[in-house]
Amino acid sequence: MASLARTFASSLSNRTYTTGAASAPALKRFFSVATSNKEEEDSVKQRSVGGLLNRSQVNAISSQSVMQARHSTTNIPDFSKYKKTKNSGEASRTFAYMMIGSTGLLTAAGAQATITDFLSNMSASADVLALAKAEVELASIPEGKNVTIKWRGKPVFIRHRTESEIAEANTVNVAELRDPQQDAERVKDPKWLVMLGVCTHLGCVPIGEAGDFGGWYCPCHGSHYDISGRIRQGPAPLNLEIPEYNFQEDKLIIG
Numbered sequence: 227m228a229s230l231a232r233t234f235a236s237s238l239s240n241r242t243y244t245t246g247a248a249s250a251p252a253l254k255r256f257f258s259v260a261t262s263n264k265e266e267e268d269s270v271k272q273r274s275v276g277g278l279l280n281r282s283q284v285n286a287i288s289s290q291s292v293m294q295a296r297h298s299t300t301n302i303p304d305f306s307k308y309k310k311t312k313n314s315g316e317a318s319r320t321f322a323y324m325m326i327g328s329t330g331l332l333t334a335a336g337a338q339a340t341i342t343d344f345l346s347n348m349s350a351s352a353d354v355l356a357l358a359k360a361e362v363e364l365a366s367i368p369e370g371k372n373v374t375i376k377w378r379g380k381p382v383f384i385r386h387r388t389e390s391e392i393a394e395a396n397t398v399n400v401a402e403l404r405d406p407q408q409d410a411e412r413v414k415d416p417k418w419l420v421m422l423g424v425c426t427h428l429g430c431v432p433i434g435e436a437g438d439f440g441g442w443y444c445p446c447h448g449s450h451y452d453i454s455g456r457i458r459q460g461p462a463p464l465n466l467e468i469p470e471y472n473f474q475e476d477k478l479i480i481g
């Protein structure tokens with residue numbers, strides 16, 4: 227019995243990681259082994275009493291029994307199935323690259339959609355685009371008359387010129403002009419002169435059918451424009467600007 231106690235104490239002292247949950251089955255196993263060891267020890271002692279074994283042989287058999295009991299309580303679970311195999315590192319890297327690439331693609335697609343929405347919201351709406359063009363019924367402007375309309379916040383002069391005004395515009399010696407330009411370069415149809423009504427000096431609005439050259443006069447600093455809108459006298463450096471325009475049937479489309 228003393229040997230059994232020693233075995234139990236030795237077993238407990240050598241167990242450093244058996245948890246409380248695991249201790250019950252371990253103790254059960256221990257007592258099972260110890261009981262069988264005790265039977266074996268009794269058998270050995272009986273044989274020793276009979277003169278078959280000496281004391282050292284008995285002790286050796288007892289030590290072997292103790293070791294067997296100790297091993298039976300310190301079984302380590304098999305975690306080999308959780309260990310990485312040799313090629314698992316490469317597979318993990320491939321998976322990581324795939325995830326990074328997929329995430330990058332999704333991020334790029336999201337960013338593109340966001341930017342597209344943002345730019346489409348920033349662009350001009352349909353009503354603003356409609357205001358970007360101006361339509362004028364040509365039949366509403368009699369020959370020899372001016373009409374001023376507003377386009378993109380600026381005045382536009384439309385002059386229905388007479389034959390004599392067209393002839394006068396073409397008799398000017400262009401070489402003497404400050405901003406040399408043939409009348410034909412400034413009109414698409416000689417009958418219709420279309421210009422921005424903004425003085426090229428400091429931006430005043432000239433007055434029609436005024437000045438020394440039968441065209442427009444800017445009262446701000448005294449610039450005179452002829453019947454083709456070319457600067458003839460005064461501080462303005464350039465001719466009145468011609469906007470983009472087209473004729474569509476009986477309409478003038480500006481813009």
Ligand code: FES
Pocket residue numbers: 425426427428429430444445446447448449460461462
């Ligand atoms: S702004 Fe027209 S002449 Fe100065």
